[in-house]
Amino acid sequence: MQKQVERGQAPKSVDRVGKGRVPGEKDNVHFDDGSALNNDGTWKHGGRPLTNPEKLWLTENGWKLP
Amino acid sequence: MISANVPSKREQVIETWMLSIIKDGGVDRFDDLHVDRIDDKWKHRNIWFEAGLEAWHLAIHLRDKHRLDYTVVLAFSLEAGESTRGVDFTTRAQLESCFDWSPPSLYLFRRNQEPRMRTAVAGAENISVKDVEPKMFGLPVEARHCYYIEFRQIDTGAYSRTVFVEG
Numbered sequence: 001m002q003k004q005v006e007r008g009q010a011p012k013s014v015d016r017v018g019k020g021r022v023p024g025e026k027d028n029v030h031f032d033d034g035s036a037l038n039n040d041g042t043w044k045h046g047g048r049p050l051t052n053p054e055k056l057w058l059t060e061n062g063w064k065l066p
Numbered sequence: 067m068i069s070a071n072v073p074s075k076r077e078q079v080i081e082t083w084m085l086s087i088i089k090d091g092g093v094d095r096f097d098d099l100h101v102d103r104i105d106d107k108w109k110h111r112n113i114w115f116e117a118g119l120e121a122w123h124l125a126i127h128l129r130d131k132h133r134l135d136y137t138v139v140l141a142f143s144l145e146a147g148e149s150t151r152g153v154d155f156t157t158r159a160q161l162e163s164c165f166d167w168s169p170p171s172l173y174l175f176r177r178n179q180e181p182r183m184r185t186a187v188a189g190a191e192n193i194s195v196k197d198v199e200p201k202m203f204g205l206p207v208e209a210r211h212c213y214y215i216e217f218r219q220i221d222t223g224a225y226s227r228t229v230f231v232e233g
Contacts (some may be wrong), residue, residue, distance in 0.1 A: 002167055018168050021141050021228040023217050026095040034103065039221070044117035045097045 001029075001061050011053040029058070039063045079104045080121065080172070081128050087174060088134065098141065098171035108169070115162055118142060118170030119205060119231075125172050126233045136174045137210075139181065143168040144227040146216070151227060153196055153214050158203045161229065181230050182213050193217040198229060209233055212226055 002017040004010045012029070015030040026038035031054075035046030041064030055065055083099045101108040101117040122140040129138050144164040155161045165170065172174035175181070185193050194216045200207035211232040218225050 006167075016167060019143060019146070019166070019224070019226045020096075020190075020219060021098055021143055021215075021226055022173065022181045023184040023190040023193050023215065026189070027219065027222060030100075036097075042095070044095050045092065 004061075006059075009056050011051065012049065013054060014057070029063075037063075037066065041066050076104050076121070077124055077128060078218040080125050081132075081174075083202065084125065084128060084134070084138065084174060085132070090134070091101075093136070093174050093176065096173060098173045100171040101167045102169045111165065111169075114165060114170050115142075115158065115203075119168075121172055122233060123229060129174075134174075135177060137177060137180050139173040139175055139227060139233075140231040141173060141181075142169060142170045142229040142231075144229065146227040150192065150194070150216055150225060152194075152216070153198065157201060161203070164227075180211070180232055181215055181228075182232075189220050190217045191220055192225075199232070207231060 001010070002026070005014055005016055013031050015032050018028045018030055020026050027041055028036045028038045028044050030036045033048070035048055036044040038044050043066060047066070050065065058065060080099065088098045101114065101121050104121055118140050122138060125138045129136060139217045142161070143166050145166045153166055182195050185195060196214045198212045198214050200209050209231045214227070214229050216225060216227045
């Protein structure tokens with residue numbers, strides 16, 4: 001997914017995709033407003049309604065939505 | 067390590083993060099603070115190492131100031147793949163060349179719940195913890211523990227590799 005971000009194939013609001021670094025921590029997406037969503041659909045930091053392009057991109061990559 | 071001319075904004079950002087995640091459950095959500103969120107000047111990869119250590123020292127200072135019973139942990143995220151790699155660096159330069167795209171970040175952990183203690187948790191397997199000698203960084207890192215963790219994320223199959231510095 002990070003490759004998609006780097007290639008401009010992710011929604012513009014996506015800053016980067018982070019890996020879980022601590023055992024038990026989920027992979028996560030960082031948005032440009034500072035919020036971060038885990039791949040199980042829980043918010044790691046912040047939280048807001050997702051846009052339709054964000055929802056589509058996440059679900060296409062197998063992520064759960066909040 | 068904390069210079070007299072450190073902008074107070076950095077301390078304010080770290081202090082706000084630290085106090086809020088203790089209050090709102092962020093500690094349990096692994097709500098970390100990346101250095102590029104502390105200071106725009108820390109966005110550049112070539113200063114991530116020094117920025118991480120500077121942020122770590124500031125966070126320890128603030129933790130002690132507020133008498134918080136938590137461990138401050140700095141995490142350097144390394145490139146990983148579909149198999150184990152182990153500790154493949156012996157110098158700071160080699161470590162920096164292993165950095166992935168994610169800037170270093172700060173975590174807070176309750177005592178005895180630090181990453182090195184998490185060797186049997188749901189969602190992760192093949193967890194390997196190895197001590198790393200702080201002197202290899204070439205800087206006076208006053209760390210309680212410095213170590214490397216590698217594990218496989220069960221849901222994605224990808225490995226994760228990180229160097230942690232505890233204070």
